[in-house]
Amino acid sequence: MASSNSAQTALDVLILTLLSRRGPSHGYGIANAIQEISEEALRVDEGSLYPALHRMEEAGWIAAEWMITANKRRARIYGITPVGSKQLAAETKRWTSFSAGVTRVLRHA
């Protein structure tokens, strides 16, 4: 696993959180949600979402299905898995304790 402050893990955490809070969604929806919630603070190249999604799918943290959309096209819908939920909990804890540590250093150094 990458070290806890790498951009890759951060992206993973974001995606997992969104999927767990908001339920299954396709890649476009996730990209929009990230932009919307972080109020443009997090600028993510939309494309780089997909390798992350696929990697997490390989690892088993999320599962994907093809759905037929309204205009008869295929769309891939991702949803979180139990393994993913466990991973999310662990990562959230790590992230919170890391950011708490950074805040403490900034305040008391």
Place this chain on the structure above:
Amino acid sequence: MSWFSRVKNSISPHGLDDDLADEIRDHLERRAADLQDMGFSPAEARRRAALAFGNATGIRERSRDLRLWAALEGACQDVRFAWRGLLRNPAFAATAVLSLGLAIGANTAIYSIVDAAMFRPLPVPQPARLISLAVPEASRSEGPPSGIGETFSYPLYERLRLAAGDSARLALFDSPNRVEAEAGDAPYEEVTQQFVSPDAFDILGVPPAQGRLFSSTEDFYPSPRFVVVLSYDYWRRRFGADPAIVGQRLVLSGRTYTILGVARLGFSGVEPGRFIDVWLPVTLTDSDVFTNSSYKPFHIMGRLAPTATAERLMSRLQPVFHEHQESLIGLSTPPAVREQLRASALFARSGANGISAFRRTFSRPLWILLGVAACILLIACANVASLLLARSTARSGEMALRVSLGAGRARLVRQLLTESLLISSLAGLCGWAVAQVAAPALVAMVSKRSDPVRLDMALDTGMLLFCAAICTLSALLFGLLPAWQASGAGPMAALRRASGQTGRLRLGRFFVGVQVAFAFCLISAGAGFLFSLRNLSAVDPGFNARSVTVLTVANTPQRERQLQLMHELQMRVAALPRVQGTATGWMAIFSGARRAQRVILPGKQPSESAETFYRVSPNYFSTLQTPLVAGRDFRFGDNDDEPVPTIVNRAFARRYFGDESVLGNEFRRDDGVRHQIVGIAADSHFGDLHHGVEPIVYMPMKPPAGFTLYVRSTIDAGSVAKMVDREAHALGSGVRVRDTTTVETLVGNTILREKLLAAIGGAFAALGLILAATGLFGILNYSVVRRTKEFGIRAALGATPLPLYGLVLKDLVPMIAGGLTVGLAGSLALMRLTRSLLFGIQPADPLVIGTAIAVFLGAALIAAGLPARRAATIDPVMALRQE
């Protein structure tokens, strides 16, 4: 995603590609739709969507790499590309695959025979603990040494067995022979029978599949029970694997035996090349075998005790052996024989592969054939290599393009090696099919009806591995160098299509030179074998071998009537229409059997060598057309009373009486019987054609249990056999025909080895020649095509066709000269090595070498002729226009 789906994606990534493309397109469309809703024009919306997305291709590739194995995908791509390449060049593919396939098939076939005959251990537990005893036999007075003698007499066996004690257990095996068998009311058939000591199965470790096998406690001498053990194969073939087989009766050579049991599946005797059908305990043979020290038909094999070594065993056996040899020396033994007896020593060889007469006769030819097959493989590889080299020059543009796009050298070499592996795999499949057919065909060529050769040649995993190894090796051999060359293309030069490619051509010439050398060796070997066969076939056997049918006849068991019935049969057959002569004799000539005795002239010591003694009836010489030069033929009144009327041949007269007159002289044979010479016959061969004429002594027939009937007639052997059979039946009393063949077949059987070598050597030589010629043609053709412009200029400047021919042929000379020189040296060495297999040919025979050179040059000129003609008839205008 499991590794299974990864593999699936690697092999066939289309589904994956589609999925990724769909997903990304979906995203872009949604983004474009949203942007349109915000007011942008469709084109602007799409542009912004794409910008926001980033590098779509890069993203796709990253995602893709996550879900498959790049290396496997690369390999699959290589294979597909190579396959398509082969399909686009069917002529090249067919040539390469077929020539390699034949070479690989030949190698596999011969190797499987070599393996079955020589390497495969006996199917018994711990074959490494088995030993077989042998005595080096001194050479006969004429002819080459017969190698290691492996036969012993029974008394010697007994002594050795006792002396071995607990270091080893020794078992006895008789030489197998063919006998008549009858079971139930089925007709007669011939089976292979072998006498073995009662503890043989136990010592070897062969368990019964049905019933029981011999045991020393129950089958001691003189044996109280007439029992026989069947082989599994025979039981299945003849009795349909009937489980109630134990206790049934089997009649062998007129005697009835009870079937004791069946040996286990897979065991068919200790001689690779011979499948034994029935075994009998040796204790059932004639009683005088057990006391006669000069009757030596037995092989001795043994199993070492777990803690014993071969050396310790031999140290126990040698003294006993020497003692036995001393005991054979009598008052009348000539000094040369005395020395020979004293000097011989016993030694133990590994018995893991059994003992084999087939192996002895054919081991050297088989190794030579394997060497020849390996030669062919090398030639085929060189051929494919030069073809690949020519092709790679045509593809240099493609290679250069790939290099400039960033392909590493290793990647290119991998691609080219994949192509080579594909060719050699296809060739391997082809070769496997060839071997399946060729191996049994080869064995059938050396198998005779009276002495069938059967080899257990399961083309099994070992063979498969061998085949695969050869394929890989050849792929590397012919593929590596061209691949290395091709991938070293400098992109700029290749893209500009400069024609400075002489390096490639040099390598191509080198390969062709190699082919020439090997092909020449093969051709001279083939020529040597063919000439040997011709020389051997041209030897005058001393009789007229054509149109004589040979029938093996079983006589009546009533001893008093045997002679009379035999005479009657001879007379009745002689009276039949279209029969020109009949005669009877002991065993058939050229059948391998021979009775020999020493000759004792009055007042002298017995002769050093034993001469052939052969019993014949009157009319023998006229039937076989061996002229009588003096004296008289036998009469029906002649019999075995002393002095026995005898006819000798000229060689005998010369050897024992020099130039003096011989008629009326007397001599004795080993067992004291007196002979008186009443006639002299012309020289003839008795056992085989390889050695010179030997002295033969002919005597009248005495009552035989079986005899040979010779019938000279104009009709074919089958009809003669039917007629004789009718007459035999008419005579009754159990006289019947057992077997039919012709003198020609019998003589032909003795030159089987030469026929085999000539046929195969000739075929391989032709194959090698064709391959080398193809290689020559290919490279000359290629060089002419590349020099088209040059030839065009020369023609335009006024060159006549002849100098152009000369230019092309000049190209030919260095290749051939180099190859021929090496090939010549190789052939001379080869002929020296195979001297024992050649007949009437010296090691540096000018006829053979000259023929080989002539054949080779002829083929080379033909191969060079076509490109030369092409060069000479180039249209200058076309040539100069082409660029």
